[in-house]
Amino acid sequence: MAAAACAEAGTKNVSAGTRFAAGLARGENKHNAERDIMAALRRSHGVPLQCKISYVVIPIVEIRQVRRLAATTRAAEMKGRGKGRGRGRAARGMNFLKRKGVAEKVVVYKKWPMLLPSNFARAFAEAGADEWMQHHVNTDFNASARKSAIPVLVHGDEGQGKKERNLLILNWHVMGAQSNSVLFRKFPIAVIRSANLAYSSSGKCLTMEALQTAVVQSLAAVAHPSTAGIRGDATLQYCAGKGDWKFKKEWLCEKKDYSHLAFCRRCKCGQGPDEHWLDSLHLSFNKPEEVSANLHANVPDDLPFRRLQSWHMDMEACDLLHVLWLGAAKDSIGSVLLEIITFDPRFQASVSYDTALSQVATLVQDFCSQYGLDRSIVEELSLQKLHVDSIQYDYPLGLSKGFANKVLCSWAAHFLADTTVPELRRPAVMMWALMSFNYELERNDMFFDEATAKRIYSLGLLYVQLHTMCAKDCLAEHRPRWKVRPRMHSFLCECLCKLANGSKMNPKHFSCWSDEDYIGQSCAIGKARSIHATTIGLRLLQRLCLVLNAELAGP
Ligand SMILES: [Zn+2]
Known part of the structure; x- marks a missing residue:
């Protein structure tokens, strides 16, 4: 029944x-x-x-x-209309009143x-x-x-x-x-x-x-x-x-957020001369002994969660979808794609960036079919899709879907695996490191053993370091590539440093995919x-x- x-x-x-x-x-x-x-x-x-x-x-x-006066006027107008609410006949209805700001x-x-x-x-x-x-x-x-x-x-x-x-x-x-x-x-x-x-x-x-x-x-x-x-x-x-950070900020009443120079909930980066948020070489911002105090100073004392036994601010971490696949990796893949069509001999014959990019899109779709993925994950690629209006001035970005970026990175890692072009070697290693990092997370369950945690940390760090090195060099060459955003720090600080500081938890379980x-x-x-x-x-x-x-x- x-x-x-x-x-x-x-x-x-x-x-x-x-x-x-x-x-x-x-x-x-x-x-x-x-x-x-x-x-x-x-x-x-x-x-x-x-x-x-x-x-x-x-x-x-x-x-x-509406205010009372307007409401009365409106009621008078609506008279004789019976129970109908005048849906779809908004010539002088609700929208009119709203426009007047009442x-x-x-x-x-x-x-x-x-x-x-x-x-x-x-x-x-x-x-x-x-x-x-x-x-x-x-x-x-x-x-x-x-x-x-x-x-x-x-x-x-x-x-x-x-x-x-x-x-x-x-x-x-x-x-x-x-x-x-x-x-x-x-x-x-x-x-x-x-x-x-x-x-x-x-x-x-x-x-x-x-x-x-x-x-x-x-x-x-x-x-x-x-x-x-x-x-x-x-x-x-x-x-x-x-x-995402917007919800977290309001839900936890966080004091630091992206609109501040000091935006990180785990560290004091941006507050002293020696703690730059993008220091992927020495990780000078990472001070494990201060993490707990920083985290707790970031939320008010009267936060209701504080009354929940065993709650710790460390449970409120960022997630990989937002900081990596819609953050750092989104910035990387846009540049990787442009570097590929600029330097790879297979695209030298293309007349424009857009034709080369549509060639790439076809290759990615074939790659999807080969691995049993839906071909529509990456439907088209163009300069506009990569947010580039002017090739001279605009930093390329990846797509707006996290999974599409993941697939593109995976394709790029395959495509560049045997490259001999000097300009593409770094992007090749970068994509390999990123996808190996991802593979290790997917392959492992809830907790890592010591060796795995170390390997994941090194792979993630290698990826960020290569991106930063490329960004530095391109800046010197006056080429707009390898955009760097604070999300890269969140990935470094809240995912990688957390592992380095002893966490064995697999961050994939905190991702917001589903x-x-x-x-x-x-x-x-x-x-x-x-x-x-x-x-x-x-x-x-x-x-x-x-x-x-x-x-x-x-x-
Ligand atoms: Zn930090």
Whole structure:
């Protein structure tokens, strides 16, 4: 019976955006959309996942569309229109009023719907979803080492919801858990439109602080066997926070960020003459004994996380997707591609940069086919795609997708493997070092042994050093190549120096690859026609639960 309920409640009502158009075509748009989900929820009594949605009072910014005077005028205009809200007839409607700047923002305290991890885990266990508890700490370690701890990570990021408005989605997942779809292994905590976030006069995000307090209380309760109530003595253990720097800055109220000269959370680079942030030769900024103090000085004393037992600021590290594949490696691959078409004899016959680059794109696509990858990962290459308007002045950059950059680097490493062109030797070794670094991470599981950690560190360092050397030489030659951005320091400091200072943790587990996916897929569900902007905080949570129910009930 549950299966039938899920099939009906689940798949029909959780599909993404394009249903709007499809519905229009079939003439289904007369349906009251909000009613669909209510009916689906009512029918879903027998479904396995019965998670309570908690309401937590948080401050949010409410956008009042119009001032009273304007509202009265508008009401008068709208008279006689019945219940219709005049959708799509905005000649003198809402947009007109907004343009006049009469929308006002008010901070109000509201009960906000949240699926707290503690409640969720209990419900999920009761629903018989056992896969998410599987973790190698639980399956391989002996009893004294394991103590029934389930490591969890919390992630937050913004995606685009309806009408291209930003939507912040806070979510969590169990470290290392695998599933077919990212929607089945990552669980939502709260959803809020970015426009609703309230800030104090000093710039602190009050909404996030309140959400974090609720999350911390929930995680604290679920971290002890006596209060967890999951099953047996199982507990959830917070072990890392993920997200891009913008989210981290607001979520953790970080004092240092990219807009400051001193931007690094781990070191004091940029503050003294001897600690340059790009010193990849002596790593003068790396002072292991100061790391802990620096990290903790970067967040306020009253940060809710500080009340979570065993929390450490070191758990809030940067991730490889943002600092490497969309950071340093993105800067490298743009230059590598231009150096290849400039110096490699195989491209000497090309009449222009763009023809040579499209030749490269074809080679990359063949490379993808050869290794069973989708040919559309790199669809086209041109100077414009590499952000170059003027070959004299613009530094080339890689593509905007992390995975596409990874594939390009991999291709470049293969292509340059046997090069004899003097100008391409350094790029060849650079790409080899970068891809070997990546290969070692992919090949290894959670923890490295001593030798592997050392090898990974040396490979990463070699890559950064070669990039810096190339940058220095090209600067002397007045050629705009090898852009260097602070993200390169984050890679050096937060990934490589961390390994050098004794960490054996594989940084791939903190990468945001699948998290970005999750945000994308959730936002796509949020664009469904029957979700209204004002209730999206609740509706999206319900829908994501329906997706899980549909999965748990099986085919
Ligand atoms: Zn640093």
